[in-house]
Amino acid sequence: MPRARRLTDAQIADVLDLVKDADSVELKLTVPDTDQRSAVMTLGMDPLEAEIRQIVFFDTPDLRLNTAGVVVRARRVRKGGDTTVKLRPVVPNELPRKLRRSPQFGVEVDAMPGAFVCSGSLKASADNAQINRVLRGERAIRKLFSAEQRRLFAEHADGIELDSLVALGPVNVIKLKFSPTGFARRLVAELWSFPDMSRILELSTKCAPAETAQVVAEARAFLTERGVDLTGEQETKTRKALEYFAQAVPRS
16 A cells, blocks of 8 residues: 655645644544554544534536635534535635635645645535435525625636536545543544445644644654554545545436
8 A cells, every 4th residue: 555655845844834824724644444443442532422424515527626626515414514615725825815804714724644735715504404405406506605605616616607516425424523541632533434335534633823843743643652554545535525426426
């Protein structure tokens, strides 16, 4: 299996430059299939404390939206769903000032072994039942999204209409927030389960931009001590979901 590469000096410099203008940093690690069970045990994860959710993406069958750097997503969560229009990659100090000031918009740097990306996300609340209606084809996709989200989408979607997109998913997700013994920060575990029985287990923790170097060192030391493999091939949840469900869309 290919091993995750370390960031080069030039990439590290790019990350530090992005981080200083971001709102938050999320450190992520994909756990290899062969190590998922042992990671759950050694980190003391209790599945009974986890939250079940469904996530669906919207794109064209050939993923033209993703190629344009736009991700459109809806989530059904027990406490109430939400929608997101995400731009990536972005350079924080090049974003429009009005967008940057929006309370619903945030800029985050996602970093994993060998890779990083800075994205900007515009979020809004959504009704779980209405998301279901869209999945059943009973409601237009655009009606899930706020006026602010629709404007942002139109500005970056390269002429693609929201209602022309197809639903990719949903994928069932189990999300657990927990504080493992020996680590001062909260970890988040997400297990994404696909219809073919393949799975992605991702561990993550968030921090303020100024804390990035310290948290990276602490997380690496903690996970290494617990025997969690930090060198396995990394696979992002969004890309896996988009590619998996897109290949199942009937082509005309």
